[in-house]
Amino acid sequence: MTQNVVERGVASPSSHISGLTPSADEEWETPQPLQAATEKIANEVRWRDLPNKDQLFILALCRLSEPLSNVCLLPYIFFLVRSVLPKSDDNTSSDDSAARISEYSGLLVAAFPLAQCVISLPWGRLSDKHGRRFSIIGGLLVSVIANIGFGLSKTFEALLFWRILAGLANGNVSIMRTVTAEVVRERKYQTKAFLLLPLVFNSGMVLSLALGGCLAEPVVNLPVLFGPEGIFNWSRNPEGVQWTLEYPYALPALLNAFLLGTSLILAVLGLKETLLGKEENVDCGLQAGTAVRRLAIRIWNRGSASHKYTMMRDSDEVALLNDSGPSHEKTEPSVTLAKPTKVPFRGIWTRKVTSALVSFGLLPLHNSAFMHIFPVYLSSPPADNSEATFFAFSGGLGLRSATIGLWLSAFGIGGILLQLFIYPRLQKRIGTRGVFRIALFLFPVTYVAAPYLSLLAGDHGARWVFLGFVVCAQIMARTMAIPSTVILLTEAAPAKTVLGTVHGAGNMLASLARAIGPAVGGYVFALGVEEGVVGLVWWLYLVGVAVCALVWSYLTDGRS
Known part of the structure; x- marks a missing residue:
């Protein structure tokens, strides 16, 4: 009997460490006082308590690859596509021009996620067999090259090629989520750990939108640096820095390449393998990283010797290098994990997994379309809506790329704060599914209201307040x-x-959803502009998909 009790005591913690809900035959009862104490400890987990913070930090920097590569062009995509498309006839109206640009920009936006779709599952299977480290580092390297190529492209075909290559490089996003689960194994830490990558994604979007909006056309947006009298105009060209005139949209992409190059170096030197059975694998990159850390520690100790600190012994140094978690973890008893069972490929796709996958795909189907359509809509020239009806009106707001980037970035910061301070409390109080449904209710309301910005022409306060409401509500829903x-x-x-x-x-x-969303959304947006109903894409497509996602969450409630 003692043996049975011990076996049950080992099996259950392993299921909790894995981060998965235990099956019925693995459940075990915990004494009520102990369960209450455990829940109290879990509720008091702070960000600084997360284990393996060095690995999570490097992983977070690697996660910046997708938002920097994918989102940076959104504030200026209208102007970028207009600059590379062949000039149309002078008789073409501004509405027809906006519709044409919307169609081409939809293809450009859709190319990135479509390439991700093709490569994601092979990336995942490859990482399950051969490890996570190589796929993450390889993806970062190709992302750096793709960003440089995109920034220096002058034709639509070249832009499309580099977007596809960047999408192929970022098909490893799922692997980063997997590494998070493998780095943070204890369930009590996982709520905050799983918030980390979306938090970094939101931060990357804020950074990327701001950089894209402000650095595009630097002669116009940053005349102090790149204009006729700019600091970097060493040749004193009367029109501004010459290379920025030839490549007006290169600077955001080149800065992206530099930032991702920094992440690449840190990943090569410090990102460890987490695949079960290969955790101890060390290559020349990790060996170089260990040498760099030892050198840094010795230099630090030499500098601190003048303050009469004790020089660390070699054994202390090795212990410090091997210590990757909080001090309180050392007192916790180790748990011996059972040998992992192999699940056949067909056995993976349970009803619960399928239901979660559908929800996972419906969200970007409308969210990515919004991320493409909204900047194009804000960039489109205003129209005369003096004879507009409640549904039939047209035109955008005519905002510049810098204004769009700063607006989206400013409210993106609000999304980060929400993710840091509000989401964990909401998730603890009403659960993950409850928070998800709040977001699903917010999306349709936002999409219904958004196109009425066209009726608030002119630079007055009401337009900016309403714009703030739309952006804030959508970002809040997306963040949750x-x-x-x-x-x-x-x-x-x-x-x-x-x-x-x-x-x-x-x-x-x-x-796949992020590819279909912008392509279909761009087409319906162009159709609405041509017919004089700019709200068509909002009410017909975005609201329709958002309502389907909401209904699906209730239909599958009993399954998951």
Whole structure:
């Protein structure tokens, strides 16, 4: 009998460490006082308590690859596409021009996630067999090259090629989510750990939108640096810095390449392998990283010797290098994990996984379309709506790329704060699914209201207040929905050994949705502009998909 009790005591913590909900035959009862104490400790987990913070930090920097590569062009995409498309006849109206640009920009936006869709599942399967480190580093390297090529392109075909290559490089996003689950194994830390990558994604979007909006056309947007009298205009060209005149949209992409190059170096030197059975694998990059850390510690100790600090011994130095978690973890008893069971490929796709995957795919189907349509809509020239009806009106706001980038970035900061301070409390109070449904209710309301900005022509306060409402509501909904779908998908996986495949499938489906969303949304937007109903894409497409996602969350409630 003692043996049975011990076996049950070992089996249950392992299921909690894996981050997955235990099956019925693995459940065990915990004494009520102990359970209450455990829940209290879990509720008091702080960001600084997360284990393996060095690995999470490097992983967070690597996660910047997708928003920097994908989102940076949105504030200036209208002007970028207009600059590379062949000039149309002078008789073409501004509405026809906006519709044409919308169609081409939709293709450009859709190319990135479509490439992700094609490569995501192979990336996931490859990482499950051969490890996570190589795929993340390889993806970063190709992302750096793709950003440089995109910035220096002058034709639509070249832009499309580099967008596709960047999408192929970023098909490993699902692997980063898998690494998070493998780095943070204890369930009590996982709510905050799974918030980290969406938090970095939102931060990357804020940074990327601001950089894209302000650095595009630097002669116009940053005349102090690149204008006729600019600091960097060493040749004193009367029109501004020559290379920025030839490549007016290169600067955001080149800065992206520099930032991702920094992440690449840190990943080569410090990102460890987390695939079960290969955790101890060390290559020349990790050896170089260890040497750099030892050198840094010795230099630091020499500098602190003047303050009469004791020089560390070699044994202390090695211990410090091997210590990757909070001090309180040392007192926790180790748990011996059972040998992981292999799940056949067909056995992965349970009803619970399938339901979570559909929710995971429906979100970007409308969210990505919004991210493409909204900047194009804001950039489109205003129209005369003096004879407009409640549904029939047209025109945009005519804002410049810098204004669009700063607006979206400013409210993106609000999304980051929401993710840091509000989401964990909401998730603890009403659960992951409850937070997800709040977001699903917010999306349709936002999409219904957005096109009425066209009726608020002119530079007056009401337009900016209404614009702030639309942007804030959408970002708030997105901020709550993204981490919720990741957590629900992770919990749906039948075993930890197939997390890479499950997240690879999720990323493939989400990437396909991010390709379809902008393409279909761009087409419907162009159709609405031609027919004089700019709200057509908002009311017909975006609201329709958002309502389907809301209904699906209730239909599958009993399954998951």
